Amino acid sequence: MRRRPAETARHLVALSRRSTLAIFRQPALVGPSLIFPLFFAALGSSAFSRAISLPGFPQVDSYLQFTLAGTVTQGVLFGSVTGAAALATDIQDGFFDRLLAAPASRTAILFGRLAGSSLFGAMQALVFLLVLLPFGVVVQAGLLGYVSIVVAGFLTAFAVGALMSVVALKTGSAEAVQGTFPVLFILLFLSSAFFPRETMSGVYRRIADANPISYMVEGQRWLTIDGVSLTAMLQTLAIPAGIAVLTTALALRQLSARLRAR
Amino acid sequence: MTTTVQPSTDALISSTQRTIGILAKRSIRNIRRLPSAFFPALAMPIFNMIVFAGTFFAVTKIPGFPTDRSINWYMPLGIMMGAAFGGVGLGFTAIRDIETGFYDRLRMTPTSRLSLVLGPLTGTLVRIVMMTTIVIVLGVALGARFTGGVLGVLCLYIAALGLATIGAGWGLGLAFRFQDMRGAAVMQLSIFLVMFLSSAQVPLNVMTGWLHTVARVNPATNILRLARVGLVDVGNPDHLSWNAVWGGLVAIGVMAGLTLTFAVRSLHRLND
Numbered sequence: 351m352r353r354r355p356a357e358t359a360r361h362l363v364a365l366s367r368r369s370t371l372a373i374f375r376q377p378a379l380v381g382p383s384l385i386f387p388l389f390f391a392a393l394g395s396s397a398f399s400r401a402i403s404l405p406g407f408p409q410v411d412s413y414l415q416f417t418l419a420g421t422v423t424q425g426v427l428f429g430s431v432t433g434a435a436a437l438a439t440d441i442q443d444g445f446f447d448r449l450l451a452a453p454a455s456r457t458a459i460l461f462g463r464l465a466g467s468s469l470f471g472a473m474q475a476l477v478f479l480l481v482l483l484p485f486g487v488v489v490q491a492g493l494l495g496y497v498s499i500v501v502a503g504f505l506t507a508f509a510v511g512a513l514m515s516v517v518a519l520k521t522g523s524a525e526a527v528q529g530t531f532p533v534l535f536i537l538l539f540l541s542s543a544f545f546p547r548e549t550m551s552g553v554y555r556r557i558a559d560a561n562p563i564s565y566m567v568e569g570q571r572w573l574t575i576d577g578v579s580l581t582a583m584l585q586t587l588a589i590p591a592g593i594a595v596l597t598t599a600l601a602l603r604q605l606s607a608r609l610r611a612r
Numbered sequence: 613m614t615t616t617v618q619p620s621t622d623a624l625i626s627s628t629q630r631t632i633g634i635l636a637k638r639s640i641r642n643i644r645r646l647p648s649a650f651f652p653a654l655a656m657p658i659f660n661m662i663v664f665a666g667t668f669f670a671v672t673k674i675p676g677f678p679t680d681r682s683i684n685w686y687m688p689l690g691i692m693m694g695a696a697f698g699g700v701g702l703g704f705t706a707i708r709d710i711e712t713g714f715y716d717r718l719r720m721t722p723t724s725r726l727s728l729v730l731g732p733l734t735g736t737l738v739r740i741v742m743m744t745t746i747v748i749v750l751g752v753a754l755g756a757r758f759t760g761g762v763l764g765v766l767c768l769y770i771a772a773l774g775l776a777t778i779g780a781g782w783g784l785g786l787a788f789r790f791q792d793m794r795g796a797a798v799m800q801l802s803i804f805l806v807m808f809l810s811s812a813q814v815p816l817n818v819m820t821g822w823l824h825t826v827a828r829v830n831p832a833t834n835i836l837r838l839a840r841v842g843l844v845d846v847g848n849p850d851h852l853s854w855n856a857v858w859g860g861l862v863a864i865g866v867m868a869g870l871t872l873t874f875a876v877r878s879l880h881r882l883n884d
Contacts, residue, residue, distance in 0.1 A: 389808075396823030397813045404670050427688065532659075539663035554666030 358455040365454075365462025366469075372436060373470050383429035384477060391421045391482065394544065396461075406548030408575055415487050416497050417568035420543035422503060423563065426471040427534045430507040433467025434527045438567030439521035450612070460519075460605050464511045471507020475500045491573040491582070499570050505590035506566065510534070512597035519604040543567050565589055572578050589605070624724060631727035632734055634837035639705075639735020643742075650739065654700060657694030657747050661687050662754070668813065677749065678844035684759075687690035688768055688839040689812050689843050692832075694721045694747065695772040696807055699779020700799040702736045706787035707795060710882075719882075729875050733780050740776040744769055760852045764842010767857065771839035774864030775832075779803060781871025806832050831867055834859035 359400060402413050410416045437460075440446040463502050479489070479496055489495035497519040518527050537569050540554070541563035550558055569585025576582070635730070643650045645871045659676045664686035672680050681686055718728055748756075782802070786795040808877055809823065810832035816824060827833050838860025850856040 393808060393813070396821040397819050398668075398671070399820045400674050400818055401671055404673055406670060489630060536659065536663070539667055545667050549670035550666060551669055554669065 354519050358458055361455040361458035362461055362465070365458050369463045369466025371468050373432060373466050376432075379432045380429075383432070384423050384474060386477065386483060387421045387425035388430070388589075390424065391417050391478075394420065395485075396452035403465055404549060406546050408546065408571070409424060410575055412486060414482060414485055415574060416546075416571065417544060418478070418482055418487050418489075419499075421482070422475045422499060423506065423524050423543055423567050424538055425474045425478060426503045426506045427538055427578055428531070429474050430467050430510040431444075431514055431527060431531055431534070432470070433463050433507075433511045434473065434518045435524045436466075437463045438518035438522060438524040438527045441518065442524060446568045450609070456609060460515060460601055463515065464508055464601075467511040468508040471511075472500050472504035473505075475503025483571060487574070489574045491575040492578070494578055495573040498573060498583060500608045502566070502570060502586045502590055505587065505594055509594035509597050512594060512601040513539065515601040516597070516604045517552055519601065519608050537561065537563055541567060562589055562593065627722070627726045628724045628730075629709050631721070631723040632731040635727065635731025636734035636738065639732050641642070642735075642737050643739065647671075652748060653694060653698050653739070656697065657690035657743060658750060659690075659752060660693050661690030661747060664689060664813070671814060671818075674814075674818050676815075678815055678840070678848040678850060680756060680845065681757065683751055683754055683756045684816060684843040685840070687747065687756045688836065688843060690751075690772070691744050691747050691772050692775055692812075692836060693807055694837055695776040695879070696742050696779045696803045697800075698740050698743060699776035699781075700783035702732050702780040703783025703785075703787040703799050704796055705732065706784050707791070707793060708822065710787065710791050715882075725879050726876060728879060729784055729872065732784075733777065733872075735775060736780050737773055740772055741769070744772045758842050759844065759846050760842025763852055767841050767860075768839050768843075771835050771860060771864070774838075774860075774868060775835055778864065778866040778871050781868060781873075781875045785871060785874035785878040788875065788882045792829050806830065811836050831863035834863040836860075838864075 391403050394417050395412060398413045401407065402410055402416060408416065437446075440449075440463075445612060446459070450456070479487075479499060489499065491496060491498070514527055514530060517530055518524075521527075540557045541561045542550075542558055543563065547555060547558045547564060566589045569582050569587075569589065572582035573586060630855045661683070665683040668686070669682045671677060671681050672685065677685075706715070709718075715728075719725075748768070752758075760767070783799050786799050789795065790798070809826045811819070811827050812832075813819075816827060816833065819827060837850060837856045841850055841856045844850050
C-alpha cells in the first residue's frame with residue numbers, strides 16, 4: 351500500500367513522540383545511563399590525573415578534558431539499547447501487531463522508536479557537556495564543537511539503536527536485546543575511549559586501531575582539545591552517520607523479513 | 613501432657629554439618645546443571661583483567677606505580693571483582709529460592725538456621741576457588757608473574773575467599789530483608805561502589821583528590837592490597853610485607869563477621 355509522504359510523516363511524528371515520552375517517563379532507564387558515565391569520569395579524574403603526563407597522552411589540562419568524548423560515547427552507547435529493548439517489548443506484548451493491523455506506515459514503526467532513543471542520545475551528550483563545564487572542561491572548538499558533539503550523540507544513538515533493533519526484530523525478545531549489552535561494553539573498552547591508542551601495545555593496540563569507536567571518540571576529543579578541524583569534524587559526524595546508514599539498512603531488511611514471515 | 617524432646621548438642625551439630633554439606637553440593641551441582649549462570653561469573657573477571665590491563669597498559673609508567681606489568685595489577689582486580697559479585701550472587705539465588713518457595717521448605721526442616729547460610733556459602737567459596745584458579749592460569753599465560761611465589765598466590769586466594777564471604781553475607785542479608793528482586797539492584801550497586809571507590813584502578817600513592825580520601829578509608833583497599841602483595845615488584849614496600857597483609861586480614865575478619873551476622877539476623881527476621 352502506497353502512502354502519501356505527509357501521512358508517513360504524521361505517523362512518524364506520532365510514534366516518535368510516543369517513544370520519546372516513554373523513555374523520559376522511566377527514570378529507572380534514564381538514570382543509570384546518565385549517572386554511570388559521569389561516575390566513571392569523576393573516578394578517572396582522580397585515579398588517572400597523573401597519567402596525562404605520560405608519553406602518548408595529548409596535551410590536556412586534565413584527565414576530565416581528555417575523557418569527555420569517552421564519557422559521551424559511553425553514555426550514548428548504553429542508553430541507545432533502551433529504544434531497541436522497547437521495540438522488542440512492543441513485539442512481545444502485541445503492540446507491534448496492533449500497529450501492523452492499523453494503517454500505519456511500517457517504516458515509521460521502526461524510525462519512531464529510533465527517533466526516541468536518538469533524541470535521548472543527543473540529550474545525554476548535552477547533559478554531559480553541561481555537567482562537566484563547571485569542572486573546567488571547555489570544548490576548544492566553541493559552539494560548533496558543542497553542537498557537533500550533541501549531533502554525534504544523536505547519530506551514534508541512531509546507529510546503535512538501529513543495530514540493536516535488528517536483534518529486537520529478529521528475536522522479539524527484550525532479554526535478547528539486553529543480552530547484547532556486554533558486546534557494546536567490550537567494544538567500548540577495546541577502543542581509545544579511556545586511554546589514547548598511543549599508550550597501548552600489542553594485540554590490544556591492533557584491536558583499538560581497527561575499532562571504529564576509537565575514531566569516533568578521537569574526533570570529539572580533537573574538537574575538545576585542539577579546536578575545529580576538518581578531520582575532527584569528519585570523524586565526529588561522518589563515522590556515526592556512515593554506521594547509521596549501514597545499520598538502518600540492516601534494520602529495514604530485518605523489518606521486511608518479519609513482515610514477510612507474518 | 614505433651615513432652616518436647618530436645619535434640620542433643622551432638623545431634624544438632626551433626627545435623628547442621630549434614631545440611632551444610634547438602635546445600636553446598638546443591639550449589640556446586642548447579643555449575644553443571646546451569647552453566648549459563650556460572651559462565652558470566654567466570655567471564656566477567658577474565659574480561660575485566662584483559663580490558664583493564666590493555667586499556668591502562670601505560671599506567672605502570674607513572675612514577676611510584678608498584679609494578680611494571682599492568683596485568684600484575686589488574687589480574688587481582690579481575691579476581692576480586694569476580695569474588696565480590698560471585699558472593700553477592702548468592703543473594704540472587706536466595707531471592708529465587710524465596711520466590712519459588714524452596715526456602716519455605718528449607719525452613720520447615722529440623723535444622724539450624726546457621727546451616728542455611730553456611731551451606732550455600734561453602735558452595736560459593738568452592739566456585740570462587742575455581743574462578744580464581746582459572747583466572748590465575750589465564751593471567752599467567754598473558755604475562756602475569758607472581759613475584760611473591762606460593763605465598764603471593766596464597767594471599768590472593770585468601771583475599772578472594774574473604775571478599776566473597778563478605779559479599780555473600782551482604783547478599784544473603786539483603787535477600788532475606790527484601791525477599792524479591794528489588795534487593796538485587798541494591799546488592800549490585802553497593803558492591804560496585806565499594807569496589808571502584810578503592811585502589812581498584814591505581815594505588816593510593818598515584819591517585820589524587822576525592823578518590824584518595826574515600827579509598828584510604830575503604831576496607832576494600834586493604835583487601836586489594838592483600839591480594840596484590842605477591843604481584844608487586846620485589847623492591848616495593850608492599851612486597852610480601854606484613855604491613856600490607858594485616859590490614860586486609862582485619863578488614864576481611866571484621867566485614868565478614870558483620871555481613872554474616874546481618875545475614876543470620878535477617879534470616880531469623882524472615883522466620884518471624
